[in-house]
Amino acid sequence: MKRDYRMRILSIGVIIYILAAVTWWSFLLVKKNREAFDAKERYYRQDMQMKGLAGSEAEFFESETYLRLQKTHRRQQLMIIGEGTVFVLSLLLGIWFVNRAYLQEAASARQRRNFLLSITHELKSPIAGIQLAVETLLKRELLREQSEKLLGNALRETGRLNILVNDLLLSAKLETAYRPHIEPLDISAMMEEIVREFQAKYPNATFQLSCSDDLPPFAGDRSGLSAVGYNLLENAAKYSPEPAWVAMSIQARDNNGIRLEVADRGVGIPEKERRRIFDKFYRIGNEDTRQTKGTGLGLYIVEQIVLAHQGTIAVLDNSPAGAIFRIDLPFLKP
Numbered sequence: 001m002k003r004d005y006r007m008r009i010l011s012i013g014v015i016i017y018i019l020a021a022v023t024w025w026s027f028l029l030v031k032k033n034r035e036a037f038d039a040k041e042r043y044y045r046q047d048m049q050m051k052g053l054a055g056s057e058a059e060f061f062e063s064e065t066y067l068r069l070q071k072t073h074r075r076q077q078l079m080i081i082g083e084g085t086v087f088v089l090s091l092l093l094g095i096w097f098v099n100r101a102y103l104q105e106a107a108s109a110r111q112r113r114n115f116l117l118s119i120t121h122e123l124k125s126p127i128a129g130i131q132l133a134v135e136t137l138l139k140r141e142l143l144r145e146q147s148e149k150l151l152g153n154a155l156r157e158t159g160r161l162n163i164l165v166n167d168l169l170l171s172a173k174l175e176t177a178y179r180p181h182i183e184p185l186d187i188s189a190m191m192e193e194i195v196r197e198f199q200a201k202y203p204n205a206t207f208q209l210s211c212s213d214d215l216p217p218f219a220g221d222r223s224g225l226s227a228v229g230y231n232l233l234e235n236a237a238k239y240s241p242e243p244a245w246v247a248m249s250i251q252a253r254d255n256n257g258i259r260l261e262v263a264d265r266g267v268g269i270p271e272k273e274r275r276r277i278f279d280k281f282y283r284i285g286n287e288d289t290r291q292t293k294g295t296g297l298g299l300y301i302v303e304q305i306v307l308a309h310q311g312t313i314a315v316l317d318n319s320p321a322g323a324i325f326r327i328d329l330p331f332l333k334p
């Protein structure tokens with residue numbers, strides 16, 4: 001990182017030097033050109049006066065020779081200034097492209113590093129949990145109650161692994177072969193089921209669901225839209241202080257489709273992060289210091305599924321705190 005910083009400072013120094021050198025050389029060229037013009041002008045004036053072709057200065061300045069000399073001089077001055085400007089602009093454009101590519105590459109290297117760190121952690125901790133449970137069950141004579149507790153833990157960890165692997169598979173599929181299978185869908189019943197699962201998973205949290213009565217018949221991809229619901233509810237609970245409060249609502253949008261919102265009262269999402277959180281593997285903050293678990297795949301999956309349904313997704317501030325994820329989905333034909 002320090003080396004990168006030094007390289008950047010060095011490149012900025014070199015760029016400033018090149019720009020200063022070009023400006024200085026252009027200035028010198030213009031000056032020398034002017035001096036050459038003055039010298040030529042003096043020479044022609046004396047020459048014409050000696051030959052009796054121009055008696056006075058005014059006559060010389062009106063002569064064909066002087067006008068041609070002046071025209072050539074102006075053309076040369078314009079050429080120097082024009083070419084200097086084009087050179088500087090091309091250089092600046094080139095620098096801008098290189099810098100943009102450098103920043104993109106640095107961001108994606110950071111994301112890859114974050115992803116590796118988070119995925120390693122996400123894989124290791126459930127495996128360690130399952131291993132511990134199985135080893136304890138093998139080595140010790142346990143009461144039925146204790147065995148059940150251990151098996152319950154192992155089952156929960158298996159569920160975590162399952163979700164992670166599914167997310168990885170789905171995100172790979174979204175890049176290549178995902179086509180939403182559009183079928184008539186009772187979206188309120190589907191989301192009600194998911195909300196119930198979350199309430200069981202996070203018993204201390206409050207999950208609310210409100211659906212407007214006038215919801216028109218809707219069609220969409222069942223597994224894709226349930227992945228959207230799971231990921232948004234999981235994030236809302238995960239990024240809220242306990243006990244979390246999460247509200248999902250589904251409304252009709254005057255013959256334009258439906259609007260699904262998930263609101264929480266958690267940490268919220270800063271304005272400048274609102275575009276990047278949908279990037280693959282992107283997580284706000286630094287993996288070395290972050291407390292929450294995750295891979296940065298959830299919102300990428302959500303956005304891709306929404307786009308495949310020709311919908312839109314936006315992030316808003318909730319009041320007094322937290323975030324609202326708003327998804328607008330159009331009516332699609334099954």
Ligand code: ADP
Nearest residue numbers: 235236239268277283284294295296297298299
């Ligand atoms: P993950 O949750 O696995 O980190 P996501 O793609 O689901 O990945 O989210 C990307 C980032 O967006 C998260 O790391 C988190 O910082 C931020 N984020 C997502 N949802 C919320 C939310 N409801 N409140 C605050 N921050 C959120």
